[in-house]
Amino acid sequence: MKIRKKYLLYVLAFSSAILAALLSGIDVVIGQFLKNPLILGLSIFYFGFLMAIIFTGFFSISYKGKSIGERTIDPSFKKIRFPKKVEIKYHILSGAGNAIFTIGYFWLLILIKDPSLVLPFSQVVILYLVIIESITEKNTPTLIEIQSSVIVTLGAILGSISLSGTISLESLVIVFLVINPGWALQSIYQRKIKMMKINNRPNDSLNIRLWNVAFACLFTMVFVIIYDFYSGSNNFIESLYAIINQFGWLSLVGIGTFFSYIFYIRALGIGKASVTQAVKSSVIIFTIPVSIVLAYFGYINPISTDPALIIIRFSGIVLMLLGIISFALTLTKAYIFIKMKPGYPIEKTMQKIWDIKGVNRVTAVAGDYDFIVKIHTRTLVKGYERILRKIESIEGIKEYKWQSVLKEWENI
Known part of the structure; x- marks a missing residue:
């Protein structure tokens, strides 16, 4: 099945957001049985790693010359493999970012039981990604991307804001200096890995997810063991018991998280990390029906009917949609076909073309033209x-x- 590449980013990011919204509901249900957030977080990582191995192994099975994963999940996937040497440092950094984000999130839950007033500020990670891309990437974010990112960020904060819960300087420090940097680190280096070519093929999202969760699980285990040693608690041992006691719910989380991250990582290979994260922040919209169901069954407090809060959230959702639509409508791709005069060095000319902002690829070819240049603006x-x-x-x-490219198609 093929889809216009312009829309594939949004299909993948929205799919990831929908799964993330459903998973947030399951997390709430599991939280009723596993009160300790460290035990909950570590046990979820165990199952995340287990499900990643099982599914990556299953999708590696070959059928009529292609693996099941290549046919159904990611056209770049061939089979399960160990990471190449060039990937390992990025896997470590990405896994560390995942672990930092997770530890920060559960640290916040330990500090304040109801973090609903402060967690919306985690959406500021979109702006973190814009800043990082401005410094590290050749094609820095354009004014339209920055404006759209700010609109989506403000919309995400307003759309998820709560007038209940507690807020403190310490909790804000955790969000801005632990949770947001952790997620930004994970997203940036996952994208770097996805943009690599392994064995002359684009890198695949399944192996990236497998090794990301492996390193993240390892780092989180080390943190919990050190925490247990100094606090005298038994979180690590109790997390092993939780695997048996909550096997069903944890399996659901592991499966859902696997596919949610697969879609997100594939989206990172198409768009910038900031744009992908901005689209994925639509999870706030998809959590509304999940919250209604949870409130109906008594897992969370009844949803507020305060008119002021409803107006604030509705305004935030509208802002988010406007920002996402702006991303979709302003993207332009083109190709420039170049003929050279005789006697000029090819490599130096290629480098000069590559240095132009907006150029994504430069290819030297035989035939009527000497270079084909891909533009993304x-x-x-x-x-x-x-x-x-x-x-x-x-x-x-x-x-x-x-x-200019009018339509571009890609395998789903």
């Missing part, structure tokens, strides 16, 4: 003029043609 008019001025300033270019 969100500012068509100004971006078009700026890129062509740069092209015209490169010595040795004889002629060029700009061809």
